[in-house]
Amino acid sequence: MRYIGNKTKLLPFLRSAIARLGIAPGVVHDAFAGTAAVGRALKSAGWVVHSSDLMTYSYVMQRAYVVASSVDSFDELAKADAGIRGVFTERGLAAPHRSIIGAGRAIPLEPTDASATRLTAVAEHLAAGVAPNDGFFAKNFGPAGGRMYFTDENARRIDAARMTLHDWRRRGLLADDTFYILLAAVLEGADRVANTAGVYAAYIKQWQPNALRPLAVVAERPIGTVARCVAHQADAAQVAETLGPIDMLYVDPPYNTRQYAGYYHVPELIARGWFDDDVKLRGKTGLIADEEQKSAWCSRRDAPDALRGLLAATGACHVLVSYNTEGVIGDKSLRSILADAAVDGRVKRFTQRYKRYRADSDREGRRYKGDEVRELLYYARLR
Numbered sequence: 001m002r003y004i005g006n007k008t009k010l011l012p013f014l015r016s017a018i019a020r021l022g023i024a025p026g027v028v029h030d031a032f033a034g035t036a037a038v039g040r041a042l043k044s045a046g047w048v049v050h051s052s053d054l055m056t057y058s059y060v061m062q063r064a065y066v067v068a069s070s071v072d073s074f075d076e077l078a079k080a081d082a083g084i085r086g087v088f089t090e091r092g093l094a095a096p097h098r099s100i101i102g103a104g105r106a107i108p109l110e111p112t113d114a115s116a117t118r119l120t121a122v123a124e125h126l127a128a129g130v131a132p133n134d135g136f137f138a139k140n141f142g143p144a145g146g147r148m149y150f151t152d153e154n155a156r157r158i159d160a161a162r163m164t165l166h167d168w169r170r171r172g173l174l175a176d177d178t179f180y181i182l183l184a185a186v187l188e189g190a191d192r193v194a195n196t197a198g199v200y201a202a203y204i205k206q207w208q209p210n211a212l213r214p215l216a217v218v219a220e221r222p223i224g225t226v227a228r229c230v231a232h233q234a235d236a237a238q239v240a241e242t243l244g245p246i247d248m249l250y251v252d253p254p255y256n257t258r259q260y261a262g263y264y265h266v267p268e269l270i271a272r273g274w275f276d277d278d279v280k281l282r283g284k285t286g287l288i289a290d291e292e293q294k295s296a297w298c299s300r301r302d303a304p305d306a307l308r309g310l311l312a313a314t315g316a317c318h319v320l321v322s323y324n325t326e327g328v329i330g331d332k333s334l335r336s337i338l339a340d341a342a343v344d345g346r347v348k349r350f351t352q353r354y355k356r357y358r359a360d361s362d363r364e365g366r367r368y369k370g371d372e373v374r375e376l377l378y379y380a381r382l383r
């Protein structure tokens, strides 16, 4: 998903810093999970991940990409839903745990492969197979609702997909993991056809090429491990407090004064669940009325105390903080807060510029000539 602060491209930088520090996989708290890109990468690397974020769409992605380890067989769904039954029969997926026929011969599949093939078919059916519906998104976020976030057709398809999913869940036809995998796929699909410049603070007054494409729902197969990861929709410090002793805390907070709640209200609404007309919206962009999931980390005045509070609450041995040179907490202040919390008073800083990784120490006060640091990663040992 297009997301401010998404760390997907910086994963090699993060992995390399963890390797250089010699931190072995254990239990980690990805405290500002966002798209869950970091939690997902750490789970793949063998970590047991607890993740947290204030936003519902983030919780959906945490569940889909970090917590989920398996996919339904979809047998119950196929029994109850004639549309799905038809799709499975058409695609030769009617007997999921035996084989599929390909290139004239039977290709044996592991159960997970069969389930994954069915998952793809169910996701595609949600995008294009269920009848478009004039629901909440069509009424509020398409031209019929006076806003151009989605074409009428895509808004109606988003409504159909999310309402079908919630209906299946309500009837007990989907396991939780599968529900969240599919809901995350709808969120991401909607984001790809959103008529925005990347955030939902405004829509564009002319249709962009991406917005004119039909909604596509592409479900991601989960990382199947035995690691029991947990998602939280809550404040980072509150979750840190409940986790007790862990190995590592990863901190990737908002850097500036822009609140995520105002920038991503449309995915937030898609993620929230079953509703029709009972959510009140306000203003040109349809923000959620009377609700502010406001973060202290976006305030120049409050962010330093929020960081102190999080460091006091965590039981982690190691802390890594991603930050940016234009953040609301200045470099000096950030280093001093981390140094106060560190067991040895030391703070290490890794920087990334043009794909070169560097580390320096605050004690040496090194400056790189003409260095325009774009991404910073601070490290301190807490216990």
Ligand SMILES: C[S@@+](CC[C@H](N)C(=O)[O-])C[C@H]1O[C@@H](n2cnc3c(N)ncnc32)[C@H](O)[C@@H]1O
Residues within 6 Å of the ligand: 003, 004, 005, 006, 007, 008, 031, 032, 033, 034, 035, 036, 037, 038, 052, 053, 054, 055, 058, 234, 235, 236, 237, 252, 253, 254, 255, 260, 294, 295, 296, 297
């Ligand atoms: C820079 S983004 C994180 C990006 C994430 N690492 C990724 O790769 O997608 C910051 C996130 O912090 C969340 N956030 C803001 N205040 C928070 C708080 N007090 N506790 C937990 N999460 C918070 C925002 O909703 C946002 O998703």
